[in-house]
Amino acid sequence: MTGNIFLVGLMGAGKTTVGKLIARHFSRPFVDSDHEIEKRTGVNIPLIFELEGEAGFRIRETAVIEELTRQNNIVLATGGGAILSQRNRDNLRNNGTVIYLRAKVEDLWQRTRHDKNRPLLQTSDPQAKMKELFVQRDPLYSEIADIIVDTGSQSVHALVHQIEERLKQLNPGASKTD
């Protein structure tokens, strides 16, 4: 496998979980754009939203994505809303293989409902918010994806195996250590 691997999808899609396993399989560094922003600012994402609003967070996110998409041979888990910006979509599409981890709204909701670390879901009806985000973003994730994987009815292990196979099909002849 050569080149960068970029994971996109909504909150709870499994980008961080799956990304770490893919990185281990291909012996690549794993980077998570949300964690990178938290590392650089020294504060967590909810506090950035509180202090700077979503707009301030998006500016930081775009700068980090710009920098990370210039790296080589990394596995990058992107923030759920990174694809809202055309600039981010172009950077992701032009600099690596983009994998969209697609999931049903019900599954996304079940996987995130007890986690308070996602400011966009701190509303009176987070399930409706998740649905709204899915409707808005599903076309954007799909637009830039080289590979779309449905994450619903399989274990994380099976999912990772499926992604490895799809990556091999896209890069025939390439080996793990390329």
Ligand SMILES: Nc1ncnc2c1ncn2[C@@H]1O[C@H](COP(=O)(O)OP(=O)(O)OP(=O)(O)O)[C@@H](O)[C@H]1O
């Ligand atoms: N395919 C799956 N099946 C069942 N549970 C999963 C699956 N993928 C991830 N999970 C679980 O869902 C939760 C959210 O996963 P994860 O944090 O990897 O999502 P994410 O896409 O990185 O979300 P965010 O955009 O908010 O960072 C975790 O508890 C994880 O174990």
Ligand SMILES: O=C(O)C1=C[C@@H](O)[C@@H](O)[C@H](O)C1
């Ligand atoms: O879906 C989103 O817009 C977000 C997802 C998270 O990964 C974080 O980037 C942040 O909470 C915003």
Ligand SMILES: [Mg+2]
């Ligand atoms: Mg994550």
